[in-house]
Structures are given as structure tokens and as C-alpha cells.
Amino acid sequence: MFKAKVYVTTKANVLDPQGAAVQQALHTMGYAAVDDVRIGKYMELTFDTTDRAQAESELEQMCKKLLANPVVEDYRYELED
């Protein structure tokens, strides 16, 4: 069994309206020290296999094909035993 933690974030040069909206809300709530907010996806996947290489290569493919949009998003992941 492996557990993958996947982090998908919008690329730095891509506008993040959701982040801007949250930042605005936080300022309205009085949290003026908040300078920038970026919002992305955090996913936890469990792999029912004992083959780490298989899990890693499949995870890379999944990120490219489904979990992240390579045009506007970056992704990184951690694979734990």
C-alpha cells in the first residue's frame, strides 16, 4: 500500500480569482497582514500495490492526464509507504 499526497497549484503567472476573493474577504475581516493568497487542490490517493515504481509512474501519468491541467497548473507529489 502506498499513500500519495498531490498538490496542484495555479502557475505563478496565472490569475487566481479565488485566491483574490479570499484575500479580499480576509482583509474585510480585519486580517490586513495577509499579502497574497493562492488556492489549489490537495489530494490524497491510496495505491493498492507493493510496486513503488508502478505507483510512481502511474501517479505521474494521472497528474498529467487528469489531476492537473498542465496549461495553467503546476503539480508536485509525495509518495509514502
Add this chain to the structure above:
Amino acid sequence: MFKAKVYVTTKANVLDPQGAAVQQALHTMGYAAVDDVRIGKYMELTFDTTDRAQAESELEQMCKKLLANPVVEDYRYELED
């Protein structure tokens, strides 16, 4: 300046339809080894302050009030210099 990384996930006993849909799609794509998928939010916030205690206490309040829904979500965060 501090950088906060916030992870918001649905509580373990709460149904995650988005995660179930992604798991189904991954199986359809041939990734049968994927056993469970949980999808949450990943946020990066920048604090324009030098007071770590202030950043930490405000971050805790923000999570409780806005960034996470304490009824169905858990949150954790890391605060970096």
C-alpha cells in the same frame, strides 16, 4: 514575511463525492490500483509581518472562520519564515 501552507480536507467520516468521481475516472482510465481518493484544498498565504505569534494566531482564526468548515472539514498548516 511568513508563508503559510494550509491543507483543508473533508473529515474521514464525511462522504467525498468529488474524490469518488475522480477515483471512478482513474479506474476507467485503467488505474485499477487506486484504492481511495480524497480531495481537499491547498492554500498558500503570505503574511506581511515580522511577528510570528501574530501570524500564527491570525492563521488559526482564519482557518476557523473562513478557510475551513469545521463541521465537515479538518485543517492543518505550516508556517515558514
